[in-house]
Amino acid sequence: MADHVLDRPPEGAAADWTIAQDWSAYSAADHETWDILFARQQQQLPGRAAKAFLRGLEVLRLSKPGIPDFAELNDRLHAATGWQVVAVPGLVPDEVFFDHLAHRRFVAGNFIRRRDQLDYLQEPDVFHDVFGHVPMLADPVFADYMQAYGEGGLRSLGFGALDKLARLYWYTVEFGLVREEGGIRLFGSGIVSSHGESRFALDDPSPHRVAFDLERVMRTRYRIDDYQQVYFVIDSFEDLLRQTIETDFAPLYGRLAALPDLGPADLLPGDVLITRGTQTYASERAGG
Structure with a gap:
């Protein structure tokens, strides 16, 4: 869901764009980089x-040293x-x-x-994709979502x-957060795979933290170049799945087309605010 340089599978890729992982081609330094990030x-x-x-993480045994071999991981x-x-x-x-x-x-x-x-990479690599995303795919409810x-x-x-669905x-x-055991926990891959944002998203006073509302989320633009200015907090994975399945998106897209987009720091009168952020981090970055 971004701009794509290529409009057809590159040489060596299958018609569905898949390629071999070629696990044996990773160097010792590659595996060491994974181990540093993982630790x-x-x-x-x-x-x-x-x-x-x-x-x-436990079910998939991702703590095993080195970059996972997709064949073993998929088993x-x-x-x-049922995912791979x-x-x-x-x-x-x-x-x-x-x-x-x-x-x-x-x-x-x-x-x-x-x-x-x-600490930062613009294009998702195997650590972001596998460490960040795949553990949640071992959860039956999130897998269905x-x-x-x-x-x-x-x-x-x-x-x-x-563009609305991408949001x-x-x-x-x-970059999702979830209510859990009286607190808020991380589940979004961009957060859990980031050493800095996994602290920023929960602890920093700068970002807004707003209760999840489907239409509100789909109106809100996001940051691709830095930490988020707002995080949305779901009540549960079951509720997220229910809303996704039960919503008729055709009329929702019609309503969204008639409404203005919201900036990443905008707040609405109807927002259920968990934390009103200071937006200090974003202001300082913009001024610097």
Whole structure:
């Protein structure tokens, strides 16, 4: 769900854009980079990440040293929820992305960032895609949500509303928070795979934290270049799935077309505010 340089599968890719992971091609330095990233997130996330995410790490045995071999990973993932991970050469067209999700296939880059990119990488790598996303796919409810999202994405292509649906993915799958055991926990892949944002999203006074509302989320633009200025908090994964399945998106897209988009820091009178952010971080970054 971004701009794509390629309009057809590159040489060596299948018609559905998948490629071999080529696990044997990873260097010792590649595996060491994964281990560094994994170790610091494993230390940071207990008590902060959603139980479903932490449970997924255990079910999939991602603590095993080195970059996971997709073949071994898929044996465990498919047994848990019927999903599998497939390697792709980079960002894929939207219809390809949605079709894979609709058929319980999660596309993942097979490269890993350089050592000087530990804290930020613009294009998702194997750590973001596998560590960040795949543990949640071992949860049956979230796994169903992701399939429903893919099916909805394919339908959205006929309504010209892809930008609106992309916001739902961004503010849930990538940067979502969930109420859990009297507190708020992380589950979005962009947060749990980021050493800095996994603290910022919960602890920093700067961002707004707003109770999830489907229409509100789909009106809200997002940041692709820095930490988010707003995070939306779902009540449960069951409720997120229910809303996605029960909502008739055709009239929703019609309503959204008549409403102005909201900026990432905007608040509405009807928002259920969990935390009113100071927006200090974003202001300082803009001024700097």
